[in-house]
Amino acid sequence: MPTRVAPRLLAGLLSCCLACSTLAVAHTAVAADNRAAPALNLELAAGNLAVALNQLSRQAGVTLSYQQRQVQGFSVDSVSGLLSVEQALTTLLNGTGLHAVPVGEMAWLIEPHDQQDLKVLGAIQVQSRDSAVTDQVFREAASVSIITRDQIERFRGTSIGDIFQGTPGVLVSENRNSGGLDVNIRGMQGLGRVPVIVDGSRQETTVYRGYSGVSSRSYIDPDLVGKIRIDKGPVMSADGTGATGGVVSVNTLAAEDVVQPGELSGLRLRISGIGNNSAAPDPGTYAGYYVARSTYRSDCRFAVYCEDKYLMPERFAPEHGMDRPGLLEFGGYAASLAGAYRFDWGDLVAAYAQRDQGNYYAGAHGPSPEVTIGEATQRAWYKETPVSWDGASPIRAGERVPNSNLASQSLLLKSQLVLPSDQSLDLSYLRYDSQYGEMMPSQATGKGFGWTRQWLDSEVRNHTYTARYRYQPVDNDLIDVKWNTWHTDGVTELNTPGVFTVDLASNTHRIDDYQRWGTDLSNRMRFYPMGELRLDYGLAIQLEDMDTDTPQQQGGFYGGSRKGSREEYSAFVAAEWQPLPQWTLTAGIRHTRFHSKDDNAQQLDTLAPDCRPDGNGGCLPIKFENDDAGNAPVIALSWEPLAGLQFYLRRAEALRMPSLFEGTSGWSVSPALDVPLKGEHATNKEVGFNYLNHNVFDWQHQLRFKLAYFRNHVDDYLTRTHINAFEEKRHGDDRFRLRNIDSLDLHGWEMNIGYDAQSWLIELSGTRYRHIEICNLASDVRYYCTDWGLRDSYFNNMIPPNWHASLHLGSRWLSQKLDLGVRGTFMGERNSLPKHNADPGFLRPVPWHAYTLWDVYANYSFTDNIAMDFTVDNITDRYYLDALGLGLVPAPGRTARLSLTLQF
Secondary structure, eight states, X not given: OOOOOOHHHXXXXXXXXXXXXXXXXXXXXXXXXXXXXXXXXXXEOSEEHHHHHHHXXXXXXXXXXXXXXXXXXXXXXOEEEEEOHHHHHHHHHTTTTEEEEEEETTEEXXXXXXXXXXXXXXXXXXXXXXXXXXXXXXXXXXXXXXXXXXXXXXXXXXXXXXXXXTOTTEEETTTTSTTOBOEEETTEESTTSSOEEETTEEOOEEEEOGGGOEEEEBOOOGGGEEEEEEEESOOOSTTOTTOSSEEEEEEEOOHHHHSOTTOSEEEEEEEEEEOSEEOOOOTTOBOSOOOOOSEEXXXXXXXXXXXXXGBOOSOSSOSSSOOOOOTTOOOEEEEEEEEEEEETTEEEEEEEEEEEEOEEBBOSBSSOOEEEEOOOEEOSSSEEXXXXXXXXXXXXXXXBOTTOOEEEEEEEEEEEEEETTTEEEEEEEEEEEEEEOOOXXXXXXXXXXXXXXXXXXXXXXXXXXXXXEEEOOTTOTTOOEEEEXXXXXXXXXXXXXXXXXXXXXXXXXXXXXXXXXXXXXXXXXXXXXXSEEEEEEEEEEEEEEEEEEOOOSSOHHHHSOOEEEEEEEEXXXXXXXXXXXXXXXXXXXXXXXXXXXXXXXXXXXXXXXXXXXXXXXXXXXXXXXXXXXEEEEEEEEEEEEETTEEEEXXXXXXXXXXXXXXXXXXSSOOOOTTSOOOOEEEEEEEEXXXXXXXXXXXXXXXXXXXXXXXXXXXESXXXXXEOOTTSOOSSTTOOEEEEEOSEEEEEEEEEEEEEEOSSEEEEEEEEEEEEEEEEOOOTTOSOSEESSOOTTOGGGGTOOOSEEEEEEEEEEETTTTEEEXXXXXXXXXXXXOOSSSOOOTTOOOOOOOOEEEEEEEEEEESSSSEEEEEEEESTTOBOOBOTTOSSXXXXXXXXXXXXXXXXX
8 A cells, every 4th residue: 555645744845846846947947948840751742732731730740720611722732851840831831822820739720811911910819738629629519528637637626536527417426435437427327338448448347336236437547647538428439339328538648748849858747735634544433423223211110121222322423533634734645757758769658646545524514414312201111212313424524534545556658659651559558556445335324234434445456558550641541540459457356344234344355357358440531522521430349357256145146256258349430521611411330249148157946937957856057148239320410600600410329238247147136037138229319509719809819619408318228127026036035137128318408618818717517407217117116207216226326416517717817827716516406206106125316415616726837847736625615415426425525735746
C-alpha cells in the first residue's frame, strides 16, 4: 500500500515547490524566446485544394477549419519537402484569395482575404487547444461531450467519478466505492451498455453488490488522463459494439500534454494536498447511528424481561469519528510526474501517479439522521420506550464516513513510432494498483444488518496493453487502415461482510480474475464523385474469460464462483456523403454475433423438464451455453444553412448481447436453462441543432449552443426479475430470473450553452427527462408499465433523476493569468416508489434528496510553466447522497484542495 504522507511533510513539500517556482519564474523570464515552427517532411499531391488541405491536416497533425464552398474550384500543384505548416499553407493558398489565420495551438482558420479592405487589427482572441477541442461538441450531428485535462484538474473532486460532474446526460453510479467508474448515460448503465475505452482497450468488471444489485467498474487515475470524449447513444465505430447507452473514450497523457510548443522534451510535475479526510480507523470500528430495536425496556419486575438485548444503550452512535479536520488541514495527497521526449522516429511518454486519501467527512447541512426517543409506556411487567431514527443515512452530519479511503499507484508507458511509408505504431502499457475501503450497500442501512463498521480493504490490480497501427499513404485516398490490438488483465480481491452481520469473522474474501482480449481492423476510403464521400468499414473481435474464487458457503452452484468465457464478433460499414457543402448524409449498419459458456455445471432436480438421468437416481449436470446474432443500422442527416448553424436528425440502433456475468451462474442469480437470453435491441432517435460563433457582435466573443431532444427505446431489455409462479424452481432458495423483459423507454431534452467574453464566461447545461417507463408482463406484476422499476430488477437503481443541471461562472484577471470561478450542480429527485401496490422486492430503489452544490476555484499561472490551483468543493458543506448511489453513503462535505503544477 502506498505510504501516507503526513500533513506537516506535505506542507513542507509544497513550500519547497513554491520556493523553486519563484526561482523558475525568474529563470523563465530571462530565457523566454520565440522559437521557429519545426519543419516537417510533407508530401501533398497536386489536384483539388480541399484534398491537399486534408492531406496537410493528416500529415502535420493540425486542425484546419474552412467552409467547403470557399475552397471549391481551386487546383494546386504538388508540395513536397521540409516545410513548416505556415510555409505549406502559404504555398497552397497562393493566388486563391484565401489566407490562413492562426486561431490556436496547431489550428488555423482559412478564410477569404479582401485586398481592398485591408486594415490594421487590434488584439484578437487566440483560441486555445482546449477551446478548439470542446468546439467539436457543437460541430457534430450527435450528442457528444468532451472533458479536457484542464477541466479535470479544475474540478477533480474526491472520487474519480467527480470529473464527470456537470456533464449533461451523464452520471456515475456508486461513485463513493472502489475508485472505479460505472457511467450512466441517459439511463443506460452497466454490463457493457456504456463501455469505457482507455487508449482503445475495454476494461470492465461486473461486481455483485448484494441487495442493491450489481456495479460495473473500470479503473484509471485522473492524473494520467489527457482527454475524455463521451458519445451518447449508439456509434458506428470499431469500438462501439454493444454500446446501447454510449461510449466513454479515455485518452491518456500524450506528448503534447507534457512537451511545451516548440520543445523536444518536457517534464510535468503535479502535487496536490487534499483536505477533509483522515486516516482510516482499524477494521471493526463502528460509525453512525445504530438502533437495534424499535422499543427498549426498563423497570422490569423480573430480570428475565430486562436482559441486555432489551435495555437501551447509553449511546446510539460512537463517540469517535467526529474529529473533523480544519479546512486547510490536508490529510490526503495526490502526486504525478510525467516526462516525454520527441525523437525523429516518434515520441516516448512515461508517467507515474500516486494518491492516498483517508476516510472523508460528511457535510454538516442537510438531511442528516436524528434519533427520536419517545415517551415510555407502562406494560404488564416493564416499561417500553419507542426509539427510531430518520434521515438519509445513519452516518451523522460531519462524521467520518467509513470505508471511503483510497490509495492507488499508477504507471503509464507510451510510445508513438513513425514508420516508413506513412505508417505509425502506438504502444501503451497502463498499470493501476489500488487498495480501497468498501462495504456492501445493504450494510450501511443501519436497520437489521448490524452496526456500520470500517471493513477490511479490498484491492484491485489492473494491467492494460495496447498496440495501435495505422497506415495512411498520402497519395492514396482509398487507404487509411487502423489496426488495434489490446489485452486487459484485471484481478480484484474483494472483502465483504456476511449477510445480516458485520462481524469481522464473517468476512468473505473473493478473488475476481477477469481477462479480456480484443482486436479491431478498419479502413477509411475517400471519393469525390459529387462532393465528398467517405466510406468506413471494419470488424472487431473480443474474447473474455472470468474466474471468481469464492468459499463454498452455500453449497452447489448457487454459492459457488462464477466461471466462464465469452466471444463476440462484429463487422460494420458506414458511409458519410456530402453532396453539397450544407448537407451531410450518414448511414451504416453493424452485424454482431456472440457465444458464451458457463463453466459451472447446474445441478437439476429430477422433476426438472430438462433433466437427463445419470443412472443413479439423479440428473446429469448441464452447463449453460448461449449464442445470438443480429443487425443494427444507423442513419443521420445534417443541414448547415449558415456558417456555424447546424440542424440534424439521427436514428441509431445497437445490439447488446448478454454479458459474461449474465451468462454464468453464481451467487444471487444464474441463467435458467428454460429461459433463453437474447441481445437487447436499443433504438435512439434524436433531433437537435448546434450554433457556434467565435465573433459575436464583432467583439471576439464566443457563443456555443446545443439543444437536443432524444427518445431512447430498448426492446428485450435484459435484467434480473422475480421468478414467475409457473416457472420451475431449481432449488429451495431459487427466487430470481435473468430474462429479456418487454421494453424500456427514456425520453428527454438536453441543453448545453456557453458564452465566453474573454474576461468572463458563463456555461449552462442540463438534462430533463419527460418520460421514463419500463414494461414487463409477469405473474407477480401489478402494473404492466411503471416509472420506478420492476420487482428485483437491477434497473431500479439505474433510473436517473428527473432532471439535473450545471452552471459555471468564470472570470479572468491580470492578463488572464488568474482564473476565478464557481460551479453549481443542481440534482433533482428520482421517480418515487408508490406507497401502495408496488413491490420492489430485494432491490428497493435507493432514495436521494434533491440537492444543490457549489464549488469555487482559483488558478494562478506564474508563467507558462508554473501554475497553482486552489479549489473548495461543496463550499456550503451540504450533507447529501449522490444520485445513483447504491448504498446510504453520504458524499464528502466541504473539501479544500491545493495543487501546484510545474511543467518544463
